[in-house]
Amino acid sequence: MNKLIRTIALCITLGLAGTAVAQVNVGGQVMNNEKNYISTGIPIIMIAPDAISSAMGDAGVASEPDCYSSHWNNAKFAFIDGDWGISTTYTPWLRKLQVWDMNLLFLGGYTRINDRSTAAASLTYFSLGEISNTNIDNEVIGTMRPNEFAFDITYAMKLTDNLSLGATGRFITSDLTNGQDVSNEAGVTTTHAGVSLAADVGIYYTTQVDKKQEVAFGALISNLGNKLSYSDDDNDKEFLPSNIRIGGRYSNTIDDYNKVNVLLDFNKLLVPSRPIPFDPARYNSIGVIEGAFMSFADAPGGLTEELQEIQISAGAEYWYAETFAIRAGYFFEHENKGGRQYLTLGAGLRYNVFNFDFSYLVPTTLLGNNPLTNTFRISITLNMAPDKNNAQ
Numbered sequence: 001m002n003k004l005i006r007t008i009a010l011c012i013t014l015g016l017a018g019t020a021v022a023q024v025n026v027g028g029q030v031m032n033n034e035k036n037y038i039s040t041g042i043p044i045i046m047i048a049p050d051a052i053s054s055a056m057g058d059a060g061v062a063s064e065p066d067c068y069s070s071h072w073n074n075a076k077f078a079f080i081d082g083d084w085g086i087s088t089t090y091t092p093w094l095r096k097l098q099v100w101d102m103n104l105l106f107l108g109g110y111t112r113i114n115d116r117s118t119a120a121a122s123l124t125y126f127s128l129g130e131i132s133n134t135n136i137d138n139e140v141i142g143t144m145r146p147n148e149f150a151f152d153i154t155y156a157m158k159l160t161d162n163l164s165l166g167a168t169g170r171f172i173t174s175d176l177t178n179g180q181d182v183s184n185e186a187g188v189t190t191t192h193a194g195v196s197l198a199a200d201v202g203i204y205y206t207t208q209v210d211k212k213q214e215v216a217f218g219a220l221i222s223n224l225g226n227k228l229s230y231s232d233d234d235n236d237k238e239f240l241p242s243n244i245r246i247g248g249r250y251s252n253t254i255d256d257y258n259k260v261n262v263l264l265d266f267n268k269l270l271v272p273s274r275p276i277p278f279d280p281a282r283y284n285s286i287g288v289i290e291g292a293f294m295s296f297a298d299a300p301g302g303l304t305e306e307l308q309e310i311q312i313s314a315g316a317e318y319w320y321a322e323t324f325a326i327r328a329g330y331f332f333e334h335e336n337k338g339g340r341q342y343l344t345l346g347a348g349l350r351y352n353v354f355n356f357d358f359s360y361l362v363p364t365t366l367l368g369n370n371p372l373t374n375t376f377r378i379s380i381t382l383n384m385a386p387d388k389n390n391a392q
Contacts, residue, residue, distance in 0.1 A: 035336045036300060038271050038309065041194060041228035041238030042174045044126045045150050047372075049106035050089050051379040055346020055359035056315020057329025059263040062204065062218035062249040067108050067381050070122045070154045073218040073245075074166030075204035077110055077118040077156035084111040087355075087381035093126075094371045101129035110154075120154040128176075146176045152200075162207050168200035172240070174228055191230050198225025198240055214251040220244070221270070224288065237284055242270040242292055247313075257321045263329075265313040273299045273309075308334035315344070323350050327359070341365045342373075355381040 050068040053060030060072035065080035067087035086109035093102035108122030128146035149172075156166035175193035200223065206216040221244050227237040247265035254260065270292035274283060286294065299305035315329025325348035333340040346359035357379040361372045 035339075036274060036276065036305070037338055038269050038273060039238065040241040040269065040271055042148055042150075042172060042196075043241055044104065044148055045124060045172065045223060046241045046243065047091075047104065049091075049104075049108075049122075049124055050087070051346055051357040051359040051377040052327070052348065053315070054361070054377055055327035055329065055344050055357070056263055056317060057265075057313040057331045057344050059247060059265040059313035059315040059329060061202075061220055061245045061247040061265050062206075062216040063263055064249070064251075064261065067110060067120075067383070068106075068379075069110075069156075069166075070108060070120055070152055070168060070200075073202040073204055073220045074120070074154045074168045074200055075156050075164045075202035075218065075220075077120050077154060077166060078116065078158045078164035079204065079206060080110060080112070080118060082110075082112070082383045082385050085109060085381060085383040087379060089377060089379040091372070091377045092375050101127070103127050116158040118156050120156070121152065122154075123149065123151050125149040144176075144178045144180060146178070148172075148174045148176075154200075156202075162205055164204045166200070166202040166204070168202075168222075170198040170200065170223070170225070172196040172198060172225070172228075174230075176230065189231050194228035194230050194238070196225045196228050196240055198223045198242075200224075212253045214249075214253075216249040216251075217246075218248070219246045224270070224292065226288065239271045239288070239291060242288070244268055244270055259319040259322070261317040261319075263313075263315045263317075267311040267313065268295070268309055270295050273305070276300045305336070308336050311337075324348070325357075330364075335365075339365060340370055342370060353382055353384055355379075355383060357381070 048054035048058050048060070049071050052066065052068065053063060053072060060068070063072065065076035067085050069076040069080065089106040091104035093104055105125045106122065108120065110118055110120035112118050126148045131144045131146060150170055152168050152170035154166060154168040156164055158164045173193055173195050177191040179192055200220060202218065202220040204216065204218045206214065208214050223240045223242045225240050227239055229237045245265055245267045247263065250262045252260050272283070272286055272291040272294045275298070297306065299309065312332045313329065315327065317325055317327045319325045327346040327348070329344045331340065331342050331344065341364050343362045343364055344359060345362070346357065348355060348357040359377045361370065361375055363370050363373050
């Protein structure tokens, strides 16, 4: 692949979560039609790791518990229907640009400790393929294989028969340069991998309205942790994509063969907006917790812009005989905050203890190129249900 296409691919990847700065004119004022994206490091950990919720518009904070609950809402693990399980998902990256060596992989599992608590762990790995490192004279001075990964451990516990809490600890590494020196306008910078520790806290509530209907609500605050730094420059640090997600689910078991789930999520980054005019020194001095609180009332455009920072995910799922599922959903992000808007479709199949799930993404706007455009995702899950004979 030629270097130009590779560079474009890398820029789209790193720009996935809106890692762009505001456009300003010479006087430091906002230009017309301003797009003030929120900047974060390692946006890959915000991407849906599964083909289930990703087929329902990336809605999942109150979906039915599964092996991917560590991403959507760790508290759901306390209600998972199984003694133990493992799952994996393969997500091709930038296939529309014919990039063949960039992939997102997920591996996760859980084990039930007792009737009220569950432990889980997962690994997310992102490979950016092979990239040539050039100097200011456009001479190749090395080859890099950038990669990022996150490993987490979760504990979830029921507080009551309807309510649970979850806590997750996460270790994050973002190695974009493999320690090579990088040339820029200011000279040569010595780089290293960015390392961070983060935590998630979730809450989940579910109740039966009657024998056929169930409602559930969930909330998750995730990726609260120290900033990522790729060099020894204290002014060159990136916030993690800390965020808050809230949402609900309505389920209706129509009869012995037909069941419907409807989901709605709202998501907002807990990262401060870039002020205009932008002051790098002031922005980089903002702490993680301070920035999380600031994120609710710091948008240069006031309340209108704050509301634009909320992403909306809606989805539905139909099950036939608890064996075959079809799914659809929609994801909306305001054009001034990234412009990702897309339709999602998918299907699922349960065979014995195995689940096979697929999803497909179709963008509905030309704004905000999505690296998963026209891409199939595949998830495989092994879920071991309790032995009912031994439980009696």
